[in-house]
Amino acid sequence: MNLIKSIFGLLTLLFLQIFIFNNFLFDGYLNPYIYIAFILFLPPRSSVFYTLSLAFLIGAIVDVFEGGYGVHTAASVFIAFLKPLIFRIFRAGKNELSESSDIKQLGLLRSLAYVFKGLFLHHFILFSIENFALDNLLPLLMRSLYSSIFSFTFVLLYQLWNYRR
Template identity: 45%
Template sequence: MKMLRDIGILLLMIAIQVFFLNEYLFNHYLNPYLYIYPVFSILIFYPRFWQLVIAFALGASIDILEESAGVHAAATVFLAFIMPMLTRVFGTGREDNPDVPHFKTMSLERRLGLLFVGFFLHHFVLFGLESFQWNQFGILLQRSLYSSLFSFIFVLLYQLWNARR
């Protein structure tokens, strides 16, 4: 049952990304990539093997629908792979069991920190592969920073709204 719900959420995030965020709201240069949010909030409950496979499927779905040829798949798998390290770095201040750092039980500040760094690293790999010109490092860094800030604002609003509930 839970698995079905998770698949439903993943499909919904893909649909929102492709048919709404990419299509109607924003221009090419500043586009929030919110479809990776389930990598933080849902995939952590699955075994490592499935985390990577699902992350690949998630990114590849966006690539197929957007004709972006593998850049989202590569960036999302990268994010899923480094997620345990990120969670360990940001999870030291949790209130509960110190042995199991957990996205959902972290304090809000640490969770936001994890989200921002995660978004930035994902966008960095994404734009790097997209432009394929690693020599323009400054522009790449700048574009990743602006876009991840833009994505982060949406997630921040959602987190604050969630925290108030």
């Protein structure tokens, strides 16, 4: 049941990403990429191989539909690899939770910070790979920041909707 639920969640996210967010809603300076939230919300205890493979698959699907040629794949695999690290940073001082730890157990503020950090990193990596150069770093950073704030808002809304059901 849980599996079906998460597959449904993944499909919803991908659908929103490919047919709404990629195209007509904010096709401009702000590019919200919400699909990475699925990786970020995976239980922290899940195997790294599983996370990496899933990230590869999701990134590839988004790439195919956006014509990004591997940009999304590279970025989301990278995030999947960094995820345990990011999670550990925000778990600092709450080590007693190490067994069966879950995002919910981070507390509201920390989990929000964790998701935002993940989104921001993903946008930054994505835009850097897309540019294939780091020469105009400031615009890149600003663009990542604005876009990740945007994505963050949508991820929050999505989560609210998810919990209500």
